[in-house]
Amino acid sequence: MRDYLTSLLLFSSLLTAEITGKEVYENKCASCHKLYIPASELIENFMEQNNSILKLDAPTINQIVFRLKNRIGDPKGDEDIHRMEVDSFVADYLMNPDKSKSVCLPKVLKYFKTMPSMKGKISVDEIDAVSTFLYDYNPDEHIEKKLEFVGYTKALETAKKENKIILLKLTREHCHFCQKMDQEVFSDTEVREALNKDFIVVEIDIGKEELPLKLKKGMTPTFVFVHKDEEIMAKIPGSWSKKDFLEILKEAVKAKGEEK
Ligand code: HEC
CATH class of the missing domain: 3.40.30.10 (Glutaredoxin)
Known part of the structure; x- marks a missing residue:
């Protein structure tokens, strides 16, 4: 019995240790949120073509990250505090999505339905992991790899x-x-x-x-x-x-x- 418990504990701690933010994104967010589309294409799509080119159902991660990092808390202040501010916004949004809390541009947001709540579908660890993934996401790395x-x-x-x-x-x-x-x-x-x-x-x-x-x-x-x-x-x-x-x-x- 004790062995069984130990191995169960070990197993579950291994599991949690292994969740990376990227995996959470891929498993739980990617079906709606595309990772990266260049800003020029997004602007054309939303500002000029009524979302008819990309036909997105949700903002892309580079879009979200850009807005999150510039609109929440004090972007120029202490990084740890800012990180916590962004984390708590994301954690709250995943549980209680509400467009009125959104940081997206209204002109973009109007093309989307409200995000469905993830209550019961995501663990606290996964939320932590995915919001760290968002905070650390750097679209420039993406560009440099491509070009x-x-x-x-x-x-x-x-x-x-x-x-x-x-x-x-x-x-x-x-x-x-x-x-x-x-x-x-x-x-x-x-x-x-x-x-x-x-x-x-x-x-x-x-x-x-x-x-x-x-x-x-x-x-x-x-x-x-x-x-x-x-x-x-x-x-x-x-x-x-x-x-x-x-x-x-x-x-x-x-x-x-x-x-x-
Ligand atoms: C079923 C589709 C769907 C899934 C799955 C989904 N989202 Fe969303 N999400 C949306 C839509 C649509 C919006 C834009 C409308 C809104 O803000 O509610 C959105 C908006 C957001 C916003 C932006 C809020 C703002 O201020 O504009 C964040 C942050 C976010 N999602 C994070 C996530 C994360 C992290 C996951 C995965 C754990 C996830 N979403 C999974 C559809 C989804």
């Missing part, structure tokens, strides 16, 4: 150091107008000089590489001018003559100058 821009990251470093503009040159294999511009414009000395003076050029094959800054893939060539603090200054699609392209470069330099 690798050695070229862009380097360019950004240099742009900051040398106060230059990043020019993303978006091309694609067999793109006739990209090749035409390479031959007629980018090979030209005057253009090269203008580029070298004020820009760092990053060439990206959109058929093979991911785009930085949540840019969407579109026509090629497209020229995206990016300020050294990663603000997009202009997006200019199309094939340009040398004269027009030099004009475009000049405008970009002017825009940068004006803002200082």
Whole structure:
């Protein structure tokens, strides 16, 4: 009998020790809450397309986490206290969901039904685990895993150091107008000089590489001018003559100058 009890205790403590927040999320939340969708897609879906693109039934975890961490308690205060504030909000919400307590944007929330209560369906340990998982969830890790821009990251470093503009040159294999511009414009000395003076050029094959800054893939060539603090200054699609392209470069330099 005693052995049986000991092993039962051991077994159950092993079980509890093994619950990770991620597993709780996967088993009890993932059926409604998708983990990650880039912010740009979420904005388009909810703000412009009435949830018709993604047809979500519930906010994504990156959405929830962003709101939780910014709207509950004092986000700039002590981390342990903030963590407790978020934990208690989540624990309460799981038991007594009520849209009026929600921290989601009303414009987003209107597409969802109220979350069903999880009373009796989730243990205290599981709640703890899942709310730690939420608090520690870092959407940037997700982005970095998905995208690798050695070229862009380097360019950004240099742009900051040398106060230059990043020019993303978006091309694609067999793109006739990209090749035409390479031959007629980018090979030209005057253009090269203008580029070298004020820009760092990053060439990206959109058929093979991911785009930085949540840019969407579109026509090629497209020229995206990016300020050294990663603000997009202009997006200019199309094939340009040398004269027009030099004009475009000049405008970009002017825009940068004006803002200082
Ligand atoms: C049956 C679907 C469903 C399941 C399962 C579910 N949720 Fe939700 N949840 C929703 C919906 C819908 C909303 C948005 C409406 C609302 O806030 O009630 C929501 C909202 C939330 C919110 C945000 C409240 C706010 O302030 O906007 C949190 C936090 C949350 N869920 C956590 C969880 C966690 C953690 C789990 C798993 C343990 C879980 N949910 C399981 C459907 C679900």
